[in-house]
Amino acid sequence: MSYFNELYQEVILDHNKRPRNFGELPGADSRANGNNPLCGDRLTVYLKLDGKTVTDVRFKGAGCAISTASASLMTEALKGKTVEEIEHLFARFRAMVTGKTSLAEEPAAKLGKLEVFRGVSDYPVRVKCATLAWHTMLAALRQSDETVSTE
């Protein structure tokens, strides 16, 4: 069936059932809360940073399969990346899930495992589920940037 093949891929179902990097991160340098007021989804993203590089990231919270799997796969994708790399990655991820394919299909736009969310573009109301963790993570990142810049 179409929803099974395109939206609820095996990888997504697996990460929903067994989310990776789930739970609080002791000694986190930054954290942010995110929620989708319309869905009732709530999550917290924790970051550890070494200068401009994310060294560890975890999340906790409750949401639908798409938002949980997206948070889980995001945490796997971010470790070791710089703030700039993460911002570029999110721009391409968002282009993919919103169906703005010109940017998402550029040769440089390697999204790796995050490609499993391509099916979200057929479900416009679910885009916010796929991007909630990312927006929350960016808020944590920027909050940390501000702290760094004021010190």
Next chain:
Amino acid sequence: MRAANVASRAHQGSAWFDVERVRADFPILKQQIHGHPLVYLDNAATSQKPQSVIDAISRFYSTDNANIHRGVHLLSQRATDAYEGAREKLQRFINAAEPRETIFVRSATEAVNLVARCYGASHVGPGDEIIISAMEHHSNIVPWQMLCEEKGARLRIIPITDEGELILEEYEKLLGPRTRLVSVVHLSNVLGTINPIKEMIRIAHARQIPVFVDGAQAASHLRVDVQDLDCDFYAFSGHKLYGPSGIGVLYGKARFLEEMPPYQGGGDMISTVTFEKTRYNVLPYKYEAGTPNIAGAVGLGAAIDYFEGLGVENVIRYEADLLSYLMESLASVPDVKLIGTAPHKASVQSFSVAGVHPHDIGTIVDEHGVAIRTGHHCAQPLMDFYHVPATARASLAFYNTFDEIDALVAALHKAIEVFK
């Protein structure tokens, strides 16, 4: 219950309620969604419209359209007659004592805001209290919260049981010398609970406290008689009552509507205007500033005609059979938990499925043509009470069938399979 439900299934297409004939009146129901027949179970969000309502709006714009209450020309007279005729239909529908107690507004939400603003202006001050319940829609929470913030008043909440019933002993305890108004929902949009509002009104009136009733869900599923209830205000919207969106009704007892200040200033709500002083118009026009939703009122009048033509008692009886079949069918699905199991209920059933988020349920059942609502249903405090972020909700109308409930359950099984 099971025997009763088996019997009720035989009612489908019976002499007293021919659901297939009724369905033929609703053009939208004939379509396919993702290759499946549409099963529309989101009636608590908005109802579908019979052809007679669609035609009434089209006919109004094709033959009678003009502004009302002004102009001596024939079209203006016809438009005024159509608009005021709709008001009289609504007055009879809720059994208001007089047409002037029936105010046209945009929505049930606007009706709450109107009363919060206008009643609040003259009756609520610092230290006063407004009482609402734990099962209110945001539209019956936020306007009162805004009023309380502005006036330094306090919002107090009637608690509920796990089944979803108001705890009346606690309600009585909340009523005190500073209580200025009680505002409570008639039929809960999340739990389906029918609240004992007649009794609650009697209790409040014994202490000279007026009561506002949110009838947004009730007007299309129960018989509403405002004089029998003796409520001071009653609000509902057109779009949940098989009429168009953008039109709603505020009923208010004339003595309150007379003494309250106007809601908005503008044309039609005045009798004379000078730069020194404006005299306000009489009821109901005092609360209807500006050109109203004339075609919306006409459409709502047609919806009332249609609804009453079916026989409101027939609708109530058929929907009660449907609801008990829905509840029984959902309860038979493994991992499904019903939310809202009060003994006195109508038309709405919320539920959760262990291990599957409501949004995922909503997306997958939609693939099977089944439209349900998932989310917090504009009742976040109620979600917090049940410790769930959201629920799935199936809500019925008289054009739904027993087969459609079977289709929902079959689709739910598919959803559960995906997440096993």
